[in-house]
Amino acid sequence: MDNTQMIKDELIKHNIKPSLIRIKVLEYLKSTKEHPNAEKIFKKLSKDIPTLSITSIYNALKLFVGKGVIKEIMIQEEEIRYDGANERHAHFKCIKCNKLYDLKLKCRSCLEVTDLNKVKILDEHIYLVGICKKCIKKETDL
Amino acid sequence: MDNTQMIKDELIKHNIKPSLIRIKVLEYLKSTKEHPNAEKIFKKLSKDIPTLSITSIYNALKLFVGKGVIKEIMIQEEEIRYDGANERHAHFKCIKCNKLYDLKLKCRSCLEVTDLNKVKILDEHIYLVGICKKCIKKETDL
DNA sequence: TTTTAATTTTGAAATCATTACAATTTTAAA
DNA sequence: TTTAAAATTGTAATGATTTCAAAATTAAAA
Ligand SMILES: [Mn+2]
Ligand SMILES: [Mn+2]
Ligand SMILES: [Zn+2]
Ligand SMILES: [Zn+2]
Numbered sequence: 424m425d426n427t428q429m430i431k432d433e434l435i436k437h438n439i440k441p442s443l444i445r446i447k448v449l450e451y452l453k454s455t456k457e458h459p460n461a462e463k464i465f466k467k468l469s470k471d472i473p474t475l476s477i478t479s480i481y482n483a484l485k486l487f488v489g490k491g492v493i494k495e496i497m498i499q500e501e502e503i504r505y506d507g508a509n510e511r512h513a514h515f516k517c518i519k520c521n522k523l524y525d526l527k528l529k530c531r532s533c534l535e536v537t538d539l540n541k542v543k544i545l546d547e548h549i550y551l552v553g554i555c556k557k558c559i560k561k562e563t564d565l
Numbered sequence: 566m567d568n569t570q571m572i573k574d575e576l577i578k579h580n581i582k583p584s585l586i587r588i589k590v591l592e593y594l595k596s597t598k599e600h601p602n603a604e605k606i607f608k609k610l611s612k613d614i615p616t617l618s619i620t621s622i623y624n625a626l627k628l629f630v631g632k633g634v635i636k637e638i639m640i641q642e643e644e645i646r647y648d649g650a651n652e653r654h655a656h657f658k659c660i661k662c663n664k665l666y667d668l669k670l671k672c673r674s675c676l677e678v679t680d681l682n683k684v685k686i687l688d689e690h691i692y693l694v695g696i697c698k699k700c701i702k703k704e705t706d707l
Numbered sequence: 708t709t710t711t712a713a714t715t716t717t718g719a720a721a722t723c724a725t726t727a728c729a730a731t732t733t734t735a736a737a
Numbered sequence: 738t739t740t741a742a743a744a745t746t747g748t749a750a751t752g753a754t755t756t757c758a759a760a761a762t763t764a765a766a767a
Contacts, residue, residue, distance in 0.1 A: 442734090442744060461724080476746045481725065497639045498690065501754075502724060515684065539668070542657065545695040548640065552688040559685060584715065584763090603753080618717045623754065643725075644753060 426450070437490040447471065448483045452493055452507030458514075458523040460502045496523065498550045513549035519558035526551065568592070579632040589613065590625045594635055594649030600656075600665040602644045638665065640692045655691035661700035668693065 424432075430450050431441040439445060447468050452459070459467070461484060465477045484505055487493045496504045498516045504523060506514075513526040528549070554562075566574075572592050573583040581587060589610050594601075601609070603626060607619045626647055629635045638646045640658045646665060648656075655668040670691070696704075 440734095440743075444745075474746080478726085478747075479745055482745080485726090495641060497641070499637060499639065499688075518687070539657075539693075541698045541701065543696040543701060544693050545660070546641075546693070548690070548692040548694070550690040550692075551686050552690070553684055553686040556683045559683065582714080582763095586716075616717080620718075620755085621716055624716080627755090 433492065437487075437492050439486060439490055439492070444468070444472065444475070444479050445483050445486075448480060449487065449492065449507065452505055455507075456525065458496055458504040458506050460504050462502075464505070494546075496548070496550075498523070498552060511547070513551065515551045515553065515555070517555035517558055518552060519554055519561075522555060524555065575634065579629075579634050581628060581632055581634070586610070586614070586617070586621050587625050587628075590622060591629065591634065591649065594647055597649075598667065600638055600646040600648050602646050604644075606647070636688075638690070638692075640665070640694060653689070655693065657693045657695065657697070659697035659700055660694060661696055661703075664697060666697065 427446060427450065430446050430453065434441040434445060434449065448464060451464060451467055457463075461477065461480050464484075465475065465480045468480070469475050484493070488495055488505075492507075492509075494506045494509075496506055496514060498514065508525070511528060513528055515524040515526050516522070517524070526549075569588060569592065572588050572595065576583040576587060576591065590606060593606060593609055599605075603619065603622050606626075607617065607622045610622070611617050626635070630637055630647075634649075634651075636648045636651075638648055638656060640656065650667070653670060655670055657666040657668050658664075659666070668691075
């Protein structure tokens, strides 16, 4: 099955009608590791769809988040970034280059918190902030 | 030593001149568990300081965050909330009542992620989102 | 104590990501 | 084809935060 069909199926599975824009947005989010913001997605897709409006990007993203297709990421920033990957994982944000890296969690429930009885968990966000390898190297090379 | 003196000392320890507003902001943040936003802090302190400007609140908060006195919390919201507690802990946000609860982490390094060699970690945010006890009870009582 | 400079606070305006909304276009059903 | 529903667009509004310059306060120097 080709990639576009898989994207369509995922949308349908979440009760979302697979319009062109929605397919393109999800396709892009699934294809990249950069965790783009709405602006970046807009600029990328505008090349193919010249009539595109940024409102449509926001519409699609909000719909996706509401239906659980993608996740919002907000780490010490004024803007929301989006993640199309749906395996459980953590994020690392470099304060020098602003890149957002994926981090694998070692075990299924390696995050253990108390006080969680009778509480219904719907979502989880694990963010680390610091300086990435490349930026550390850049600093020491000076 | 009285509480205000402790607040002053903490500010001085972080190279912050302990002005009245700064003392009041930190004092309030240390005294509450509600993780207030700038607006809430402003309203609270305005009662005692009628000439207070909300810009001063933002100034103090930004200064504190930069110096590591307090932490910013951003969970799926358009607004920043602030935390004066400095022991390592996680947060739980109830999507029904918007309350922000503290969660104790069971062990020192119970969050284990791979891919962290050569990376400098400066900060950590662990957020869970869901429905709190009280709101679950409210729903089932209907 | 006065003078002076540095710091803090204030208030109004600007910023900017996101949302609201109504008009237009597209899609799909009848 | 006609008609209704859904999706897309563009513009205006929103609202939290920031900018910035003036005013007030504080601290240091004379
Ligand atoms: Mn990710
Ligand atoms: Mn807390
Ligand atoms: Zn970096
Ligand atoms: Zn609740």
